[in-house]
Amino acid sequence: MRAFIEGIGILGPGLSGWPAARAVLAGAEPYRPARTLIPASELLPPAERRRAGIPVKLALAVGREAFAATGYDAAVTPTVFTSSSSDGEILHEMCETLATAEREVSPTKFMNSVHNAAAGYWSIATRSREPSTSLCCFDASFAAGLLECAAQVAVDRRPVALVSHDQPYPEPLHAARPIASEFGVALILVPEKTRQSVAAIDLELRPADGAETRLAEPALEAARQGNPAARSLALLAALARGTAGEIVLKYVANTHLHARVAPCR
Amino acid sequence: MQPLLITRFSIVNCLGAGSDAVLDALRTKRSGLAPCEFETAAIDTWVGSVPGVEEAGIRRGLEAYDCRSNRIAQIALEADGFSAAVSAARSRYGAGRIGVFIGTSTSGILEAELAYRRRDPASGSLPRGLRYHATVNTYSLGDFVGRYLGLAGPSFVVSSACSSTAKVFGNAARMIAAGACDAAVVGGADSLCLTTLYGFRSLELTSRRPCRPFDRERDGISLGEGAGFALLEKPHAGASADAPILLGVGESSDAYHMSAPHPEGAGAKLAMQRALASARLDAADIDYINLHGTATPSNDAAEDTAVVELFGRKTPASSTKGATGHLLGAAGITEAIISMLALRHGLLPGSAHTRSVDPALKSNYVLETREARVRRVLTNSFGFGGSNCSLVIGDARVH
Numbered sequence: 001m002r003a004f005i006e007g008i009g010i011l012g013p014g015l016s017g018w019p020a021a022r023a024v025l026a027g028a029e030p031y032r033p034a035r036t037l038i039p040a041s042e043l044l045p046p047a048e049r050r051r052a053g054i055p056v057k058l059a060l061a062v063g064r065e066a067f068a069a070t071g072y073d074a075a076v077t078p079t080v081f082t083s084s085s086s087d088g089e090i091l092h093e094m095c096e097t098l099a100t101a102e103r104e105v106s107p108t109k110f111m112n113s114v115h116n117a118a119a120g121y122w123s124i125a126t127r128s129r130e131p132s133t134s135l136c137c138f139d140a141s142f143a144a145g146l147l148e149c150a151a152q153v154a155v156d157r158r159p160v161a162l163v164s165h166d167q168p169y170p171e172p173l174h175a176a177r178p179i180a181s182e183f184g185v186a187l188i189l190v191p192e193k194t195r196q197s198v199a200a201i202d203l204e205l206r207p208a209d210g211a212e213t214r215l216a217e218p219a220l221e222a223a224r225q226g227n228p229a230a231r232s233l234a235l236l237a238a239l240a241r242g243t244a245g246e247i248v249l250k251y252v253a254n255t256h257l258h259a260r261v262a263p264c265r
Numbered sequence: 266m267q268p269l270l271i272t273r274f275s276i277v278n279c280l281g282a283g284s285d286a287v288l289d290a291l292r293t294k295r296s297g298l299a300p301c302e303f304e305t306a307a308i309d310t311w312v313g314s315v316p317g318v319e320e321a322g323i324r325r326g327l328e329a330y331d332c333r334s335n336r337i338a339q340i341a342l343e344a345d346g347f348s349a350a351v352s353a354a355r356s357r358y359g360a361g362r363i364g365v366f367i368g369t370s371t372s373g374i375l376e377a378e379l380a381y382r383r384r385d386p387a388s389g390s391l392p393r394g395l396r397y398h399a400t401v402n403t404y405s406l407g408d409f410v411g412r413y414l415g416l417a418g419p420s421f422v423v424s425s426a427c428s429s430t431a432k433v434f435g436n437a438a439r440m441i442a443a444g445a446c447d448a449a450v451v452g453g454a455d456s457l458c459l460t461t462l463y464g465f466r467s468l469e470l471t472s473r474r475p476c477r478p479f480d481r482e483r484d485g486i487s488l489g490e491g492a493g494f495a496l497l498e499k500p501h502a503g504a505s506a507d508a509p510i511l512l513g514v515g516e517s518s519d520a521y522h523m524s525a526p527h528p529e530g531a532g533a534k535l536a537m538q539r540a541l542a543s544a545r546l547d548a549a550d551i552d553y554i555n556l557h558g559t560a561t562p563s564n565d566a567a568e569d570t571a572v573v574e575l576f577g578r579k580t581p582a583s584s585t586k587g588a589t590g591h592l593l594g595a596a597g598i599t600e601a602i603i604s605m606l607a608l609r610h611g612l613l614p615g616s617a618h619t620r621s622v623d624p625a626l627k628s629n630y631v632l633e634t635r636e637a638r639v640r641r642v643l644t645n646s647f648g649f650g651g652s653n654c655s656l657v658i659g660d661a662r663v664h
Contacts, residue, residue, distance in 0.1 A: 107467040107468045116424060119425065120652070123518035123519065124521065133423055134424055136403035137421040138405075144419075172390045253416065255417060
């Protein structure tokens with residue numbers, strides 16, 4: 001399955017936006033872990049902006065950066081959203097409320113508890129009526145989203161945006177499912193090479209054989225392992241370096257997703 | 266799209282386990298809804314519960330996955346000879362060439378709800394027995410189904426609220442077209458849980474009576490639970506001549522509101538139009554529409570507007586949620602299978618609990634089950650976040 005990567009958006013611990021993250025991932029700048037800075041979304045109408053939680057803001061911020069880097073119109077571009085969990089704060093608050101005698105659930109929280117909340121807000125923000133799918137594949141959620149996005153591009157022959165994001169649960173859920181700092185990444189995949197293509201990517205699912213691709217810098221490797229969406233860092237590092245190579249992403253059922261990357265410039 | 270054969274399907278919900286039980290209920294207009302006695306829920310509403318879930322176990326070796334939604338999934342996997350059919354397909358294609366695209370809205374969230382009642386009073390920590398990965402995480406259902414069937418092809422869970430298990434047909438069709446697999450298991454499950462019961466009540470969307478889709482007195486939904494699965498394959502010589510065919514998939518977003526439908530059903534209409542275009546068919550080619558028909562005043566009105574704009578007032582249409590309740594993430598596969606039963610057995614399903622159709626709604630609404638020639642059906646699933654999906658399924662004996 002082949003596609004071309006164009007726009008890139010990223011927000012992670014000490015990784016604010018692709019230009020800064022690219023310098024770090026290419027080794028030109030040192031990596032300084034810091035809290036993920038998530039801006040309020042200017043894309044949303046005021047009512048939706050008030051209701052949107054952290055995962056929605058994160059997803060919208062990286063999606064917006066990816067589109068801003070290209071000339072594509074978000075209103076006519078299908079999307080693939082992928083994350084290991086929906087809004088963890090809401091899951092925690094709903095479960096706490098349901099453990100009380102009154103069980104007075106907030107209707108807004110319930111509405112925002114769906115796994116596709118980010119996709120719903122994105123479509124409102126961009127006025128997009130294009131198809132959107134919201135996936136979950138536990139630790140392999142980024143790999144699953146990349147595979148689905150590439151399949152859509154290959155079959156429908158049009159640009160498709162991928163948004164992968166995950167964020168920590170509060171305690172006590174954090175102990176059951178530890179996820180480190182918030183991390184979001186967005187990529188726009190297109191079927192044909194254009195002047196703004198960053199790299200060609202060829203995907204193939206193979207039985208697991210050998211290890212997944214890791215990062216040499218220990219703090220970056222810790223970030224990669226700390227959040228399912230940050231599994232994308234191995235691929236992003238290859239894009240930042242601008243070198244050809246094969247990235248191995250751990251998938252499910254004892255398989256790996258192999259991504260062969262070839263820079264376009 | 267390239268049409269795909271649906272060579273096997275299986276189903277369970279409050280009407281019973283297996284296609285025969287569901288077919289019998291459709292023929293006799295039987296409803297499986299009853300006053301809510303689920304868990305400790307104290308809500309004045311009706312629900313459609315799967316009988317026997319408490320007694321059902323989980324297959325040996327997969328005990329870590331034991332939770333209500335996976336139990337319901339297992340009942341469906343063992344119904345209608347489904348797991349045996351997948352086993353035969355596995356020996357034909359190889360485990361790595363069969364994809365697993367599963368939908369759910371809440372997966373095993375009930376386990377998290379129960380765990381929060383047993384937090385350590387001093388530390389607040391959750392009980393040690395909570396298996397987050399195998400039960401609470403949204404992917405746990407897909408993981409369970411893949412392991413149960415011994416499949417190793419591309420796999421993920423689609424979770425887009427009430428359109429989830431309709432959309433998986435689209436994911437499977439794309440993956441097969443892209444060459445990532447040769448066949449796919451699609452479907453999914455949702456169980457009753459306190460999150461959805463209290464959540465829909467907080468939005469004032471649950472009815473105090475059995476839900477009455479398209480009725481002039483409709484006043485909300487009845488929640489249900491269940492599962493369904495289908496095996497999709499590229500057309501091949503060895504396939505049964507009466508396998509239904511997936512002809513088209515149409516997806517859209519409302520871009521309007523997180524929980525309320527677009528008032529004129531703009532997104533719904535777009536999904537139906539795209540499904541027809543994907544099937545290269547016209548509205549006149551459709552013999553029956555299985556509506557999303559949740560029985561809230563606004564949902565049914567919006568869907569009716571969209572249907573009438575696209576199909577006019579003649580195409581027979583009905584919602585079967587008065588029989589099954591609203592299965593949320595499992596609604597899509599449930600109603601796709603009901604549509605296939607309508608095709609295979611030549612019937613238009615009536616609408617349990619609906620007494621008199623709202624005169625403001627202009628669709629040709631089917632109240633009583635009747636026999637008819639059904640060659641092609643369209644089935645709608647619309648969810649929170651404005652996620653819409655329509656499927657077109659045809660009778661292989663015609664196509």
